[in-house]
Amino acid sequence: MMPAGLTGSKRTGAGLTLGPLLFHWPVEKRRDFYARIADEAPVDCVHLGEVICSKRAPFFEREIPAIAERLKKAGKQVVLSTLALVTTEREIAEVRAACDAGYLVEVNDVSCLRVLGGRPHVVGPLMNVFNEGALSYMVRGGAVRVVPPPEVSAAGIATLARAAQGMDKGAMDQSVEIEAFAFGRQVLSIAMRCYHARSRGLTKDTCQFACEADPDGLPLATIADEPFGVVNGISVLSHGYVAAFAQMAPLAAAGVARFRLSPQDCDMVAVAKLARSVLDGAREPTSALAELRPLIGAVPVVDGYLRGVSGRETIPA
Amino acid sequence: MTGELPTPVHLLKFALHALPPPLMQPALEGVMRAMERQHEKLFRRLCKLAPARILFVPDDTPQAFLLDIAAERLRLEPAARDAKADVAIKGRLAALLALMEGRVDSDTAFFTRSVQLSGDTAIAVGFRNTLDGENISLMEDALASVKPLEEPGRKLVLRLDRRLGRVRAGMERWRDGVHARAHGGHDPAEEHAAVEGEIAGLRKRLAQLEATVRRRGAGGEKAA
Amino acid sequence: MTKYLELVCPGGTPAAFRASVDAGADTVYCGFRDVTNARNYPGLNFDREEMAEAIDYAHQRGRHVLIAINTFPRAGEMGPWRQAVDDAASLGADAVILADIGVLDYAASRHPELRRHLSVQAGASNMLSLDFYRENFGISRAVLPRMFELREVASLVARMGVEAETFAFGSFGTMTEGRCILSSYLCGKSPSSDGACAPAECVTYAERDGEERVLLGGMTMNSFAPGEPASYPTPCKARLMVRGEPMYIFDEPEGLNAHDILPRLKEAGVTALKIEGRQRSRAYVTQVVRTFRAALDALAEGRPVPPADLVGITEGGKESLGAYRKGWR
Numbered sequence A: 001m002m003p004a005g006l007t008g009s010k011r012t013g014a015g016l017t018l019g020p021l022l023f024h025w026p027v028e029k030r031r032d033f034y035a036r037i038a039d040e041a042p043v044d045c046v047h048l049g050e051v052i053c054s055k056r057a058p059f060f061e062r063e064i065p066a067i068a069e070r071l072k073k074a075g076k077q078v079v080l081s082t083l084a085l086v087t088t089e090r091e092i093a094e095v096r097a098a099c100d101a102g103y104l105v106e107v108n109d110v111s112c113l114r115v116l117g118g119r120p121h122v123v124g125p126l127m128n129v130f131n132e133g134a135l136s137y138m139v140r141g142g143a144v145r146v147v148p149p150p151e152v153s154a155a156g157i158a159t160l161a162r163a164a165q166g167m168d169k170g171a172m173d174q175s176v177e178i179e180a181f182a183f184g185r186q187v188l189s190i191a192m193r194c195y196h197a198r199s200r201g202l203t204k205d206t207c208q209f210a211c212e213a214d215p216d217g218l219p220l221a222t223i224a225d226e227p228f229g230v231v232n233g234i235s236v237l238s239h240g241y242v243a244a245f246a247q248m249a250p251l252a253a254a255g256v257a258r259f260r261l262s263p264q265d266c267d268m269v270a271v272a273k274l275a276r277s278v279l280d281g282a283r284e285p286t287s288a289l290a291e292l293r294p295l296i297g298a299v300p301v302v303d304g305y306l307r308g309v310s311g312r313e314t315i316p317a
Numbered sequence B: 001m002t003g004e005l006p007t008p009v010h011l012l013k014f015a016l017h018a019l020p021p022p023l024m025q026p027a028l029e030g031v032m033r034a035m036e037r038q039h040e041k042l043f044r045r046l047c048k049l050a051p052a053r054i055l056f057v058p059d060d061t062p063q064a065f066l067l068d069i070a071a072e073r074l075r076l077e078p079a080a081r082d083a084k085a086d087v088a089i090k091g092r093l094a095a096l097l098a099l100m101e102g103r104v105d106s107d108t109a110f111f112t113r114s115v116q117l118s119g120d121t122a123i124a125v126g127f128r129n130t131l132d133g134e135n136i137s138l139m140e141d142a143l144a145s146v147k148p149l150e151e152p153g154r155k156l157v158l159r160l161d162r163r164l165g166r167v168r169a170g171m172e173r174w175r176d177g178v179h180a181r182a183h184g185g186h187d188p189a190e191e192h193a194a195v196e197g198e199i200a201g202l203r204k205r206l207a208q209l210e211a212t213v214r215r216r217g218a219g220g221e222k223a224a
Numbered sequence C: 001m002t003k004y005l006e007l008v009c010p011g012g013t014p015a016a017f018r019a020s021v022d023a024g025a026d027t028v029y030c031g032f033r034d035v036t037n038a039r040n041y042p043g044l045n046f047d048r049e050e051m052a053e054a055i056d057y058a059h060q061r062g063r064h065v066l067i068a069i070n071t072f073p074r075a076g077e078m079g080p081w082r083q084a085v086d087d088a089a090s091l092g093a094d095a096v097i098l099a100d101i102g103v104l105d106y107a108a109s110r111h112p113e114l115r116r117h118l119s120v121q122a123g124a125s126n127m128l129s130l131d132f133y134r135e136n137f138g139i140s141r142a143v144l145p146r147m148f149e150l151r152e153v154a155s156l157v158a159r160m161g162v163e164a165e166t167f168a169f170g171s172f173g174t175m176t177e178g179r180c181i182l183s184s185y186l187c188g189k190s191p192s193s194d195g196a197c198a199p200a201e202c203v204t205y206a207e208r209d210g211e212e213r214v215l216l217g218g219m220t221m222n223s224f225a226p227g228e229p230a231s232y233p234t235p236c237k238a239r240l241m242v243r244g245e246p247m248y249i250f251d252e253p254e255g256l257n258a259h260d261i262l263p264r265l266k267e268a269g270v271t272a273l274k275i276e277g278r279q280r281s282r283a284y285v286t287q288v289v290r291t292f293r294a295a296l297d298a299l300a301e302g303r304p305v306p307p308a309d310l311v312g313i314t315e316g317g318k319e320s321l322g323a324y325r326k327g328w329r
Helices: A027-040 A064-073 A089-099 A110-116 A132-140 A154-165 A195-199 A245-254 A268-279 A285-295 B006-018 B021-038 B040-047 B093-100 B106-111 B121-132 B138-145 B147-175 B177-182 B188-218 C014-023 C048-060 C079-091 C101-110 C127-137 C150-159 C182-187 C259-267 C282-300
Strands: A015-018 A045-048 A077-081 A104-107 A121-123 A143-146 A177-184 A187-191 A218-222 A227-232 A235-237 A241-243 A258-261 B052-058 B064-069 B074-079 B087-091 B115-119 C006-010 C027-030 C064-069 C095-098 C116-118 C141-143 C163-170 C175-180 C203-208 C211-216 C219-224 C240-242 C245-247 C255-257 C272-275
Touching: A015 A268, A027 A045, A027 A064, A027 A268, A045 A064, A064 A077, A089 A110, A089 C127, A104 A110, A110 A121, A110 C127, A132 A143, A132 A154, A132 C101, A154 A177, A154 A245, A177 A245, A177 A268, A187 C182, A195 A218, A195 A227, A218 C219, A227 C182, A245 A268, A245 A285, A258 A268, A268 A285, B021 B040, B021 B074, B040 B074, B040 B121, B052 B093, B052 B121, B087 B093, B087 B121, B093 B106, B093 B115, B093 B121, B106 B115, B106 B121, B106 C282, B115 B121, B115 C203, B121 C203, C006 C014, C006 C282, C014 C027, C014 C048, C014 C282, C027 C048, C048 C064, C048 C079, C064 C079, C079 C095, C079 C101, C095 C101, C101 C116, C101 C127, C116 C127, C127 C150, C150 C163, C150 C259, C163 C259, C163 C282, C175 C182, C182 C211, C259 C282, C272 C282
Parallel strands: A015 A045, A015 A258, A045 A077, A077 A104, A104 A121, A121 A143, A143 A177, A177 A258, B052 B087, C006 C027, C006 C272, C027 C064, C064 C095, C095 C116, C116 C141, C141 C163, C163 C272
Antiparallel strands: A177 A241, A187 A235, A187 C175, A218 A227, A218 C240, A227 A235, B052 B064, B064 B074, B087 B115, C163 C255, C203 C211, C211 C219, C240 C245
């Protein structure tokens, strides 16, 4: 599972994961995106599958096998992410289908655990695994990798990573891996209502895929013009991108096995290269951050949750 | 619904206008000591909020009050309307009293904008929630604190309370014209006017009592 | 179908607890005075002695007590939650309301005899999730999230295999409970681990241009003209700028009142109705509980349900059927 052949004092053996695409991009754009990831991005694992809205899923579903094949050929593990909010029979059927599609599955709703019935899986950041008690239960239930929720601080992630090492070997006969969210917008809320639809005076059922117009989310600001977050269908995401370059080495030292990069509408190959070089000890976190800024335009970089303060806090200068 | 009992408030407002400054402080001091005696547990819980200075600013009286909470004591004193405090709670006197006695819900008071906060919101909320943990009647406590007033004063207030209990629902509708029209056949306004008349009479009697207290106070006998 | 729907009412303070019992609650839910419960606001909740007294007060009158231990412990800090579960058991609570999988696991293995209810914070939003919690942690009841239409509630209740408790009155957000961290994003404190959404310590009010501004963690959530009804300063009730226009993008400031659909909730097979509001006062508790007591008694006895007049104490001064209403989403 780990990239081989890493040496050097600052190098960590930690891997990189490209998380599921949370936005509704047109099929063409997605196809190109994953082709480039397969060919150029130094990530070890790529998540496919729709997390936010079941109405979006059909647009990309039939592309998944071919893209997964190409990613595997490029040496990347493929994980199929599942829905964050499951309520209808159709959505339950989708979760069942995902669990039987032959991929390692990422659980984002408790229902998926019930379907898996102990088969190996990844527990995604939308599950509430806040503490070692919940982590231990997940491991006994077949979790091979767990991504703590965005709210957990770096210290909390380190505590979980240390606890994980002491736990019994999980379903894949290896210690459960802790994966930390390291780049992109954090999911702050999930709802039954679609706010993209509501912003256009529509409902979830009549949404006309309003979310497609905002490939990086629809910005929200307070009435005093302070940035609040972005709407993405039924979810609200952080207004800033997380960039956890500074926390990568200490977290890896605490036993964090992987770092997640969440796809944003920017050059993700370049982002992955920056993250890889920080993990390899080839770049200082501060210089990686400086190189990141031009890649992400005006989007601020936040890391408040990792520091145990308000999530919206930007990285101190 | 507001849950306010307006009549005792009229009396209190009257007292606030009538009480000469030298008597105000002992009276407030008395209220606090009475509360300490009668609600010891509440008193202890309030002291846990220390240090905190809460300013009450009634819209409809010239006088504001400062509650100074320290580790072992509560002190209530007359204060300027812009006195320095951690948090100021503003609203009509009736709304402030109703809020403190738990007769009106604080969130309701906020939703309806009948009470406004400025400053440290946590202190105000902690104070309100702590106060709501026990049934208190500030009126009763206040009366209990001013010995000479106690018996006749209590009778007056109880009488008014009974009278008001009967017309309270009607008064609430009276305040809300829409409701008043919807409840035809019953004229709360008329009943309210009758109560107002009764209050005027009682006020006069209270004024006489007040005068007695004032004379005794001037004679050196300290209230409770 | 049960004749009497169980009326589950808030006990934020010892006095509000007694008010709930006196006004006709069948069951009162409450929490310890710490981070283990989702209404961890200043001046609220119970120390151990107060909890013992409250349980005694309720039991003497034949009522039940549920202790909410429904937050998510932070890594390495499970002690207080375990202690809370142990104490709930030893104090004789009739059930605990739990959300975190680690806490559920602890309670199920250490106190199998103590009834476990699944908190709304666990966000069980479908049959499979309910099955998961029932099979793994032996829950006896689940509090359903405030996100279903009436027909969906009925469909779940018919199949869920444990008792269903649904919300009948009080404030509600549009986000799935237990899955919203907007509050901690803005002010550092969240319902998940701190037990408080938009806590008072993070809220400030400021007068500006004749309007009252409400700020959370220094961010402006709303601004009210004089006399305009206000709502909670929670992020999901914020008035925000969307494509340059101010709007309530998540939800209007309004509160839930399911009084008008009580017969239909009963027909659906719901066991218990929950009144929200541990953060609210005795006055609120008394008024709401009395109203619903009268309604449930009438319903059980086949009389017409008397009308309710609760709009005055409702958030934003406006009532709604919330998600129960078709088309809400």
